[in-house]
Amino acid sequence: MTTQEWKFTAKDIALKPDIFLPGHRACAGCGPANVLRMVMKATRGPTIVTEATGCMEVVSSIYPYTSWSVPWLHTAFETAAANASGIEAALKILKKKGKVKQDHVDVIAFAGDGGTYDIGIQALSGAVERGHDFLFILYDNEGYMNTGIQRSGGTPMGAATTTTPAGTVMLGKLQHKKPITDIMVAHEMEYVATATPYYWRDMLQKVRKGLEVEGPAFLHIFAPCPRGWRSDPAKTIEYTKLAVESCVFPVYEVVKGKYELSTPSKLIALAPQKKKPVTEYLKGQGRYRHLFTPQGKHVVDEIQRWTDDRWAKLQKKVEQTA
């Protein structure tokens, strides 16, 4: 099936019944809740979902209620990929033994940045190495928001969290974000991609592509948290546009090792003058407020330098693997 045939038009999406149902307890302007609702619109048939402990697990499954109209399993924080392994293995053998009716059941594992970059990375790496057929979706809100905004391996430099507060000698997190997508690409998996909900059609197409891969696929979705970012809940989606426009979060695909920029990022590569400075993205987010001071300037400069460097390296990878 080609990309064109998917017909992810606004009308198609609106008409498709929700799988992630309303009534969950997510905050106003929650990025991940938006992402989950949209992602589930891109599923193609019978699907089982497993989630790591985290915001989305907690807001969607408060017993005796559920927001899930597909089978759903949660076991622990670090286990999303291990769960997916078990579900996939069980489906495979039970199908062989005639105990599963469906021709195929897709398995999706959702985890936040904590459950992916940090505590869940071992299980993820193992499951990908073993080649289980599942799509792992990282909803990255750049911190342990569920436990009250602590830093994770996915928290960017300079961001204030409750464990990297903006103090007088330390200005938020000292380290840059862990390059999780590169780490997954290094597993030589068939499909790795990044997406943001502003470019929703691009995101949904990537979900579908990830599901169609026979084997593990990894999708990194940028999903702001207004509570953790101290940002305006009304601007959640806007930030996922600015992150792409400033190249803080470029959108791209790596298919069988071949890098390709997705259209929004490709347009910036073709017209570099369109690339916005990181300050356009940082300003307005309370977590970076302390950087817009004379003593914070060097951190902003470093964020810009790092962003430019990462963007240049990404474009080089696109050239090298073309």
Next chain:
Amino acid sequence: MTKTKIAKAAKVDANAKVDANAKVDANAKVDAKQEMMAFNGDEAVAYAVKQSDVDVVAAYPITPQTIIVEKYSEYVANGEVLTEFICTESEHSAMAACIAASATGARTFTASASAGLALMHEMLFVASGCRTPIVMAVANRALSAPLNINGDQSDSMAQRDAGWIHIYVENAQEAYDTILQAFRIAEHVDVQLPVIVGLDGFIVSHTLENVDVLLDDAVKAFVGERILPNVVTHEGKTVPFKLDPDNPMTMGPIALPNYYFEFKRQQEEAMKNALKVIQQVHDEYAKVTGRSYGNALIEAYKLDDAEIAVVCVGSAAGTAKDVVDELRSEGVKAGLLRLRTFRPFPADEVKNSLQNVKAVAVMDKSMSFGGNGGAVLHEVRHAMYDATARPLIVDYIYGLGGRDTNPKDIKKVFNDLHTIAHNNRIGKLVNYVGLRE
């Protein structure tokens, strides 16, 4: 969110009929013909798993259980079993994968020991809380530090409150027999709890013995297919309890203070049910094979008129039985109580079998540091509080880190008991066997 979205995922509908196709026919004629094999404990476990038509095995190697997964890998590689074998990157993931596979409807097995079991700790609670009837063989081994690969029971004793059924075996034959029973116990609709079958590291896991095994068809008839209990979904449908796209179910939810407690109470009820089910399954197996182990919960050896008795768990019972025989030949009224089932704890059986004994020595192959004795002592003494006559009870910590406990050591314990019974008072509550001090 409307009230129609209520998910009673964990509520078992007691009135719903179990799928007849999946039911084990207790009256079916079983060919009880058996073959004798030379197996060590680990091989006996692997062979029993092979015969039990297990769908998913997810495991990680650790001494002294490694032979189980190695042997099973051979069965998989040679097409002798229809199993998805997941060689995970850690025990933690092994248990997570087992829970997920079991939740998807698969019969699931794993094996572990020591540090591996400790790494699983978090997931053991999830397994019992999700009511996934996983069977796990634990080749009991000491915990670090210092690092030690030899046998003691510190690993599984440290997991006693994780909501699993614990059955400890004495030898390779019992390991084989108990694994077959374990699937029936775990998957019983009134139980739906995971089971640990403990076999002493090296002493049982690596010692070659003659093991009588049933033929494949007989095992198939005895173990049967996995039974899925019926539950009521949030849509009000009564369906088998598993992740099924046709009947969506939310499993492993978050439960706040308004519901969590009831989940835990249901697990306790299942444990109570397990006391009966363990005996039923054991008795049924005894009819087929002619082999039985006490009443499945405890094995009383020459206890009826005993004045002094030892209580132990696992392979030490074999040595202790020889010592009891020797003492009996000398006219000493010695006896032995082997605890086969440790969780659920058979308090009534223990009380009834020990209340006429004058002095009892509990043997603990693990320590509860600062706890005034080991786990077995605590349980036994607790059970004896309600007895009409309470024996004098002392604890003997033995065999830690694989230290050998021989008949002479156990004879000394009985000698001590003789003195305790004669003086009608205990010396030290906690004692150590074969320790330099």
